[in-house]
Amino acid sequence: MPYRDTWATCEKCGKQFIFTVEEQRRLSELGFEITLPTLCPDCQKKAERAPGPHEGIIKWYDVERGYGFIIQRSGNEIFFHRTGIAPGETPDFPDGTRVTYLVEQTRRGPQAVDVARINET
Ligand SMILES: [Zn+2]
Known part of the structure; x- marks a missing residue:
């Protein structure tokens, strides 16, 4: 287009x-x-502050440290922790992976949970 x-x-x-x-x-x-x-x-x-679900792109995810960031459609970034990865997902997200997630409000601010790959067809 x-x-x-x-x-x-x-x-x-x-x-x-x-x-x-x-x-x-x-x-x-x-x-x-x-x-x-x-x-x-x-x-x-x-x-984007509502629970969602939302669609985003992995900015980076550090397997060893167990956390990373997702870029939201607005361009804002949202933190996610390895405990926020959806059950059954491989805990490894290369940069640019398209994902869905929910937003949870925590003491430290919004956090992405239930992070799951979008399967490209
Ligand atoms: Zn409006």
Whole structure:
């Protein structure tokens, strides 16, 4: 799909916003599919704090230390610990792996749990 600025309407607040070429490039570079967002950037950020499930991309995961970070669609990163990996998943996530996860609020802030690979078909 050629990149072009596209108008979109937020499903939540009804605000119109532009899904910009820069934003499309950014998502593509991170490894996200380029789909028209259903939420404006503000609502997207709020939605990412909700339990989910969400889709994200592994920034890095350190097997020895047992933790890593997931990049969210907004570009924000979220921490996850090896105990937050979904049962049955291989506890090894190469950079760029697409995953689903839930958000749990902890004393140290939001944390991703139930982290599972998205099986590419
Ligand atoms: Zn909105």
